[in-house]
Amino acid sequence: MEFVQQLVNGISLGSIYALLALGYTMVYGIVKLINFAHGDVFMVGAFIGFYSVTVFHFGFFPALLLAMAVCAVFGVLIERIAYKPLRNATRIAALITAIGVSLFIEYGTIYLHGAQPEAYPSNVLPEKNINIFGVTINSQSLLILFTSIVLMIVLQFIVHRTKVGKAMRAVSYDAEAARLMGISVDRTISATFAIGSALAGAAGVIFGIYYTKIDPLMGIIPGLKAFVAAVLGGIGIIPGAMVGGLLLGVIESLVSAMGFSLWRDGAAFIVLILLLIFRPSGLFGKNVREKV
Template identity: 85%
Template sequence: MELVQQLVNGISLGSIYALIALGYTMVYGIVKLINFAHGDVFMVGAFVGFYSITVLHLSFFPALLLAMAVCAIFGVIIERIAYKPLRNATRIAALITAIGVSLLIEYGMIYIRGAQPEAYPSDVLSVGDLHVFGVTISGQSIFILCISIALMIILQFIVHKTKIGKAMRAVSHDAEAATLMGINVNNTISATFAIGSALAGAAGVIFGVYYTKIEPLMGIIPGLKAFVAAVLGGIGIIPGAMVGGLVLGVIEALVSALGYSLWRDGVAFVVLILILLFLPTGLFGKNVKEKV
């Protein structure tokens, strides 16, 4: 019975990782950049949600939408100021910049509001527990999972059915050809950052509601784990990020259920090492033939 609850918790946690991982994988798919500041956008989303609820007295869904909107704008600002000037620079220059932006956001937040943690009000999301075949399952876990799945479905619709989604796929496939076809590559990249950052903001609010405690350095470990989830699924592949996040969450929950909760954070990086050793393209990756 305990195992069922742990699996539900794992899937809920995995859905949060998946939402963050989608930002990593979308940006990498288009500009081949690992945006290590993405975990800190997740942190900003958590704080926007917290202040929306406690200061503006908004309910859960308006706070979620506001956090997504603020993080989308924040993501575009980061892209335009920090990454756009480095579009034709070396990969290592862009990577170092991403780490610098990450540290700037973290310590900028500490400078603005201090390092003390905050706690989401416990009554933000009042959902009763479910009792199925004698097993009690957290209603909050189910609700969070449903919100995450809904956001992923909306993302799939945007990518496959809208004009901007088609532009994103075209730029991902061949940016030069997309430019020749009249697609504005800069705007498409900005839109990708906006969508990925909005999903990270949503994940931040969901994380805050689920775990209550938030603080300025909270984005580091979930951000790194989401990166592992993106690599696990096949970085650059959207369904892979979703599946990778869910798999990683379930693995962590099973490790906790077996009594090794101190290894929860470490197991993600063991998974990363194993994937890089035995399946470097990830679960959904494809072998790409290169002409020499």
């Protein structure tokens, strides 16, 4: 029974990593860029959710939607200002820029807000324990899991059933051919950043409610773990990011349950090292030769 409880906790945590990993994998799939500022968009979403709840007295879902909307706009601004001018530059230039943008957001937030952490109010989501077949499950974990799954289903619908989604898949497959077919590549890339950033904003609010404490540097470790989750599933593959995130959350929860809670953060990077040694293409990826 303890194992089932840890499994539920792990899936709830993993759903947060999955939402974050989706942003990494979508951007990489289209522009072949690892957006290391993505974890900081997650942090901005957490703060927007916090101020929505404490200042404007919004409920969970209005705060979630506001954070997603603001982070979508923020993601597009980052792409237009920092990445678009480097569209044809070397990959290392874009990567260094991504790290620079990440640091700028972190320390810009510290300058505006201060370095002190904030705590989400405990009454944002009603919390009670539900007993199912002898297993005690937190209602908050279930609601977080449900919200994350709905957002992932909406993303799958957008990618496979809408005009924007078809354009994203076309640009991912061959940007030049897509441009010749009349698809606006720049607009499609902006839409990708908007969707990925909106999911990061949602993950930030969910993380804040789940862990209570937020601070301007909170995006670093979850951002890196989400990157590991994206690589685990196969970078550039959307279902892979979902599975990778959930799997990583379960691994972390089981490591903590076995009494190795100090190794919890390290477990993600051990998984990454083993993956790069034995299956560098990820669980859903294919081995493709790539010129650098």
